Amino acid sequence: MNGMAKKRIVALALAALMLVTVGCDAESRQFVIDLALEWAKEHAIDVGKYTLLGRSGDDEVDAVMGARDVVSNLQEADKLMEEGRAAGDLTKMEQAVEKRPGDYTYRVSYGAALLQSGDTAEAEAQFVAADTAVTSYGSQHVQDYATQGIDELGALRPGFERNGFATKQQCQAYYNRLAYFYGLRYQEARESYFQSQQTLYTGLAQGCK
Incomplete structure (x- = not known):
């Protein structure tokens, strides 16, 4: 050579x-x-x-x-x-997403932060983009995605329970997204706990006022 x-x-x-x-x-x-x-x-x-x-x-x-x-x-x-x-810092999170648009972990964090801030429409857009992005990865990533979503949205719950939701839309987006993530976990694990949590949060979303 x-x-x-x-x-x-x-x-x-x-x-x-x-x-x-x-x-x-x-x-x-x-x-x-x-x-x-x-x-x-x-x-x-x-x-x-x-x-x-x-x-x-x-x-x-x-x-x-x-x-x-x-x-x-x-x-x-x-x-x-x-x-x-x-x-x-929403600005820094947005900049990170712009640099790595295919990174679903970024979009979950950004979406959760937007939801907490009250920007429900953009939060939902980020979660939908994350749903699409994660399909480019292996099946284990789908479970990691769901776990991250449950953890990050779960961390917001004390604040929402203490202060309430700003709008009905924010309430619905929060609980529906938690139900979705628990549904993903149930699809893989088939554990009754995940199914019960999915049912719980679906019901809470329907009860938003």
Whole structure:
């Protein structure tokens, strides 16, 4: 194998490794980004072209730098969502969703926060988008999705019980969505508890005034 072929394999392997780490923790992603930057030192001219123009003219460099951009974008989105969740900052959560529109976990958190704020229509839109996004993942993700939804909406219940709902629509959206998530859990687990919770929240939604 000649040197050119080896360099091509290294570049493509690095690009693939970076994309694989999209589902990993932040420390793992940072390690691969650092590895890519070290590799970039040997391709400084082409990397400079990519930075200025969005392409370098070298397929291997474009592949690695493009993968780096994907991982960097994910890190930035994670940071925005983490800060948004911690502070209840809808703007940061929206920015995170814009960067990662296919991430259903972002949309669940954003939808719950919107529902809490009283923006029922947009909250429902986010949940519907999350319903669609999760279909791109495996069946286990559907259960993870339902569990996240139950947890995040459940965390809002004390506030709603204490202060009440602002509108009938907010009340219905809250209970109907909880019923939906419990329905997803029942479809997989077939446990009577999940079915009873689905029935409970469906009834509460019907009783909203």
